[in-house]
Amino acid sequence: MDKPNDNWKIWEVFIRSKNGLSHKHVGSLHAPDADMAIKNARDVYTRRSEGISIWVVPSEAVTASSPDEKEPLFTPADDKVYRHPTFYEIPAEIGHM
Amino acid sequence: MGEVQLEKRFQDYLDGENKIEPKDWMPDAYRKTLIRQISQHAHSEVVGMLPEANWITRAPSLRRKVALLAKVQDEAGHGLYLYSAAETLGIDRSELVGDLLSGKAKYSSIFNYPTVSWADMGAIGWLVDGAAIANQVMLCRTSYGPYARAMVRICKEESFHQRQGYEIMLSLANGTAEQKQMAQDALNRWWWPSLMMFGPTDDLSPNSAQSMKWKIKRKSNDELRQEFIDKTVPQAEFLGLTVPDKDLKWNEEKQGYDYGEIDWEEFYNVVKGNGPCNKQRLSDRVKAHEEGAWVREAANAYAAKEAKRKADKVQAA
Ligand SMILES: [Fe+2]
Numbered sequence: 001m002d003k004p005n006d007n008w009k010i011w012e013v014f015i016r017s018k019n020g021l022s023h024k025h026v027g028s029l030h031a032p033d034a035d036m037a038i039k040n041a042r043d044v045y046t047r048r049s050e051g052i053s054i055w056v057v058p059s060e061a062v063t064a065s066s067p068d069e070k071e072p073l074f075t076p077a078d079d080k081v082y083r084h085p086t087f088y089e090i091p092a093e094i095g096h097m
Numbered sequence: 098m099g100e101v102q103l104e105k106r107f108q109d110y111l112d113g114e115n116k117i118e119p120k121d122w123m124p125d126a127y128r129k130t131l132i133r134q135i136s137q138h139a140h141s142e143v144v145g146m147l148p149e150a151n152w153i154t155r156a157p158s159l160r161r162k163v164a165l166l167a168k169v170q171d172e173a174g175h176g177l178y179l180y181s182a183a184e185t186l187g188i189d190r191s192e193l194v195g196d197l198l199s200g201k202a203k204y205s206s207i208f209n210y211p212t213v214s215w216a217d218m219g220a221i222g223w224l225v226d227g228a229a230i231a232n233q234v235m236l237c238r239t240s241y242g243p244y245a246r247a248m249v250r251i252c253k254e255e256s257f258h259q260r261q262g263y264e265i266m267l268s269l270a271n272g273t274a275e276q277k278q279m280a281q282d283a284l285n286r287w288w289w290p291s292l293m294m295f296g297p298t299d300d301l302s303p304n305s306a307q308s309m310k311w312k313i314k315r316k317s318n319d320e321l322r323q324e325f326i327d328k329t330v331p332q333a334e335f336l337g338l339t340v341p342d343k344d345l346k347w348n349e350e351k352q353g354y355d356y357g358e359i360d361w362e363e364f365y366n367v368v369k370g371n372g373p374c375n376k377q378r379l380s381d382r383v384k385a386h387e388e389g390a391w392v393r394e395a396a397n398a399y400a401a402k403e404a405k406r407k408a409d410k411v412q413a414a
């Protein structure tokens with residue numbers, strides 16, 4: 001028995017559900033090339049009108065930040081409350097600002 | 098950080114109801130448990146297509162036929178979502194599929210029962226998908242992110258499966274005496290195997306405790322089984338059918354049904370490979386895989402040709 005399509009790349013699939021919204025990651029699949037990845041994504045991820053546009057990206061092309069870097073990368077933002085509107089006190093009579 | 102500290106931090110993180118994502122540190126045993134569980138789940142979706150595919154060409158109307166076709170196609174999709182989720186744990190899909198085809202991997206025993214009448218399409222959608230849904234709704238809150246997300250997708254699609262099954266039962270139950278008997282017969286044959294789908298009783302499922310601690314499982318086998326029974330019995334009554342359990346009785350105190358002893362000997366026998374259809378299912382799956390070889394080859398040839406065409410174009414420009 002041949003080994004099941006072991007030379008097929010993994011593709012990450014992103015779907016735009018409607019115009020005005022961005023493409024969102026929905027999962028991944030196997031395909032021999034980009035065209036067929038789009039066709040497979042149509043069958044696997046949009047059987048119920050979930051999308052009007054598909055992006056496929058080879059998984060190997062994604063560079064991800066490492067979970068070990070979570071602290072140095074993201075904690076510096078945690079103590080900068082002055083970046084949020086609620087930090088500033090505006091009298092109630094001014095209304096919404 | 099040492100292994101013990103890492104595991105403690107991992108458990109604290111889970112206890113805080115946080116999700117684990119693919120690149121996060123996780124104990125080896127957690128990874129292995131998930132690979133086994135997710136791939137068995139994927140195999141079940143794939144093998145689960147076989148008993149129903151049996152009836153697609155013989156569906157009694159076009160409406161029933163498109164519905165059954167769409168359901169079976171969904172199950173293929175579920176298998177694919179789940180293989181993808183398993184792959185995020187660093188295992189290759191071809192290895193998982195290879196284990197299924199060689200008979201090494203397990204899949205849900207329910208699919209080793211035969212589908213002998215059209216009423217079985219009703220009973221499967223209603224009971225088998227119903228039991229699967231109970232388990233899958235729980236798994237929407239499982240601790241591994243990609244698995245939980247696959248489950249959310251799957252659950253959205255499953256509810257139509259159960260409704261189309263119940264609708265089939267409803268028309269048979271309201272049909273001729275012979276049709277009603279078909280429905281009753283299907284319920285008789287699928288009831289107990291459906292209850293077995295939740296797995297052994299809590300005192301006999303040794304791995305459950307660890308899975309609950311890791312929040313992979315959120316409810317015990319017996320809890321899920323009880324929920325399923327309490328939900329399903331009134332549905333059977335509405336159909337005017339009799340659940341084949343003489344010990345089934347409403348228990349006011351626990352606000353649930355008491356039910357009879359499950360034949361665990363039968364369960365383990367089917368798990369071991371001696372069910373009515375184990376051999377047939379596996380050989381059908383192998384056959385389908387082999388007969389699909391030309392599709393995979395053609396896809397490769399097409400991809401190679403397209404790549405060459407593109408390269409030639411670049412060169413010509
Ligand atoms: Fe499914």
Ligand SMILES: [Fe+2]
Binds near residue numbers: 172
């Ligand atoms: Fe289903």
